[in-house]
Amino acid sequence: MERWNGRVALVTGASVGIGAAICKVLVGAGMKVVGAARGVEKIQELSNSLKKEKGSLTAVKCDLTKEEDIRHLFKEIKAKFGGVDVCINNAGFTYSKSLLEGTPTEWKNMMNVNVIAVCLCSKLAIQSMKERGVDDGHIVNVSSVAGHVILNMPEVHFYTATKYALNAVSEGLRQEMRELKSHIRISIY
Template sequence: MERWIGRVALVTGASSGIGATICRQLVGAGMKVIGAARNADRIQALSNELSGMPGSLTAMKCDLTKDLEVLNLFTGIKQQFGGVDVCINNAGMSHNHSLLDGTPEEWREMLDLNVVALCLCTKEAVASMKERKVDDGHIIHISSILGHVVTGSAPIHFYTATKYAVTALLEGLRQELRAEKSHIRVSAVSPGLTETEFSPRMRNIDGKQAYGAFKCLQAEDVASSVLHVLSAPPHVQIHDVLMWPTQQPA
């Protein structure tokens, strides 16, 4: 991680869970991290906690489903930091309804955050890198094992579809960057069941019900894989890290 010391990383969905933990580890590695989310107060509290670390964390409020707010986010990063060297698309959400019970409003909300915002942040991050002739930048999508398998859990079938889209977008961007002879890399980390606020919030249950069946992945496990991806030599592109809890059946 030495070559990333002092460089700029954007982490979306940074107010809790995997996003907050990624921020913590990147700051510990000496990066200048911008944490973006609607709840900037939680990111600021984390920033205060990390004040003695080698890097820094700056909180920026952004509703990623609003295109103009995303564009303003990148404008603010350019003004304050010059631009983005690493973009980690972590933000995501799901509703708890099957395909037969869901609504168009819920489907659009998931698409806007899980797919469209991811694409827009990626586009703006790559543009920032090209503008500054940064040819070793990195885009990392925090996807899901559900981008690779369809389970029998009906309430997450549409969420699964959005993560399959992320898998397709990952390979599409790799091909486009390769066609341009760019050395900007794109990767994904696709975890299985991870103990965060995500599932209890979606299912409106407590954490013991959501994560009590077996030992789940922890946010630190996913963040460590992000650092592993970033640490690879410039000629190595780690494409998609699939992570399962050892006891997860499917």
């Protein structure tokens, strides 16, 4: 982690759960972390509790279903910190409804957060790295067991579809970066 000391990380879904835990670890390692979510107050509380750590946590309000919010998030990061070196696409959710119960609006929202926002954040993060000649950046996409096996659990069937799609776009992006002979890494967990 030493090489990331002082570098800039974006963590989506930073308000609670795994995203908040990732923020703590990265701030402890000395990174300048930008945490994004709709629940910005929770990120601010977390930031306050991390004041004595080596790094910092900056809260930015962002609804990942809104393209303009994502573009604004990257503008804020550029203005405050210059750009993104590490982008952790952690935000993801499910309505926990079977395919027979779910609605098109719910499916679209899940696709927007779990897949489309990941694609746009990754694209803008790579643009930011390239602009600044950063060739050791890292994109990390948080998938799920549900991204690797179709479980007989109706309440996660559409979620599973989004995580399979996430795996597909992650591998696609990895191949695009390899084609460009870039050292920016794309990982999926």
